[in-house]
Amino acid sequence: MTLHIKPVLPTDLEETAPVLTSLLCRAVNGGSALGFLPPLTALEAHVYWLSLAPELQSGARLLLAAYTPHGPAGSAQLVLSTAPNGRHRAEIQKLFVASEARGQGVGRALIAALHYAARRSHRSLLILNTRRGHPAEGFYRRMGYHEVGVIPGWTVGSQGERYDHVTLYHELAHTSLSPRVARLGTSVRVPD
Numbered sequence: 001m002t003l004h005i006k007p008v009l010p011t012d013l014e015e016t017a018p019v020l021t022s023l024l025c026r027a028v029n030g031g032s033a034l035g036f037l038p039p040l041t042a043l044e045a046h047v048y049w050l051s052l053a054p055e056l057q058s059g060a061r062l063l064l065a066a067y068t069p070h071g072p073a074g075s076a077q078l079v080l081s082t083a084p085n086g087r088h089r090a091e092i093q094k095l096f097v098a099s100e101a102r103g104q105g106v107g108r109a110l111i112a113a114l115h116y117a118a119r120r121s122h123r124s125l126l127i128l129n130t131r132r133g134h135p136a137e138g139f140y141r142r143m144g145y146h147e148v149g150v151i152p153g154w155t156v157g158s159q160g161e162r163y164d165h166v167t168l169y170h171e172l173a174h175t176s177l178s179p180r181v182a183r184l185g186t187s188v189r190v191p192d
Helices: 010-029 042-051 053-058 106-120 135-142
Strands: 002-007 061-068 071-080 089-097 125-131 146-156 162-171 187-189
Touching: 002 106, 010 042, 010 053, 010 061, 010 071, 010 089, 053 061, 061 106, 071 106, 089 106, 106 125, 125 135, 125 146, 135 162
Parallel strands: 089 125
Antiparallel strands: 002 061, 002 187, 061 071, 071 089, 125 162, 146 162
């Protein structure tokens, strides 16, 4: 399968927002929290995507969209620390894959693209948090992420139930940029 991962530029955000809105609504309403509560409406999701414009314009945030030949397949974000003593780190946020594209390497390709972008931005330490016990936790661990700790009751569900979250980190090797993801905006072949 050919997968195309491209950065969403600030100038493309308004045009891309409807596709991302649909993906985000399906993910959240299908059980992936991603900072929202179901049912997530299209209006709420659309407003969220457009709210990223200032950080995209300043370069503090990178937004990626993944496409297969069948259409949009996922998205991920990299937030670059702007603290003077934190310019070596970044946070991965809202990485998600459309349910029909899961298990096809889209998540792995998004992680590789985020790692590539982090290296290009001279970032060597990545952090993220995810719901404890959720399939995403296992995915990140398989991608080489290590546990920092668990925060009990970090988020709540639509019925008020509390969920523990785990914070994970990954140290990027101080090597040259990965040849597997030559550059963002190009197609990559992922194993079928």
